[in-house]
Amino acid sequence: MENIYALAKKLQFLDAVVPLRWRVPFRYQIQRFVGGLESEMQLLSSLVAQDKVAVDIGGNRGTYAYALSKLARQVLTFEPIPACAKLLRSWADGKNIIVHECGLGDYEDTLILHIPRLHGSLFTTRASFSRIGGEGVDVPVAIKTLDQFALDNVGFIKIDVEGFEFSTLKGAQDTLQRCHPNILIEIDTQQQSTETFAATFAWLEHEGYQGHFFENGTLHKCRADVQSDQPNRCNFIFLPVAQS
Helix, strand or coil: CCHHHHHHHCCCCCHCCHHHHHHHHHHHHHHHCCCCCCCHHHHEEECCCCEEEEEECCCCCHHHHHHHHHCCCCCEEECCCCCHHHHHHHCCCCCCEEEEEEECCCCCEEEEEEEECCEEEEEECCCCCCCCCEEEEEEEEEEEHHCCCCCCEEEEECCCCCCCCCHHHHHHHHHHHHHHCEEEEEECCCCCCHHHHHHHHHHHHHEEEEEEEEEEEEEECCCHHHHHCCCCCCEEEEEEEECC
């Protein structure tokens, strides 16, 4: 974990000197060079169809949006933190990317997002609507539902929303039923109770999805009991049953 904090501090320094419109690709390439990309990103070329739309929920500083922009026909990224949304818009201008400055849930609202301060720096990747405690800043953000956007031809959805996954999914139910996209979702056991973790798996299974995790270059089928078997695992791939 200390190595992650050290990398974050270095990237924060570099962000201050790199022009805003270049920071997304620069950050992606740095993370790629130092081995900081999530292993599941190796799967994107097989999960993302070139003729379909990819949705990035929790865009943050654009790591997934950058990768998806090379694969999908169009990318829609949703990011509620104003500074991150500004960064994404600066890079996305003129590209196949649309940035929406909002969070996604199962109802429209304005909620307070807590951005923790760790080792003296704001850690936007751990921003959450569930404030556990500690230093940081609170930001009011708009919440919409994915279904409000009435998207067609969605082939892939990535969700990284720090404990707000179930609400985000329920607000995307019509989109899932209509488009049957592949889903990559972070369900962090530190952000979820056992009950909520199981409910998220059960809801997706009811919607016609099979859960998987990626390990040693292979997709492994799993269910909610993976939480007790592998409590440190966070990222899961859900595929429509016909494809799994």
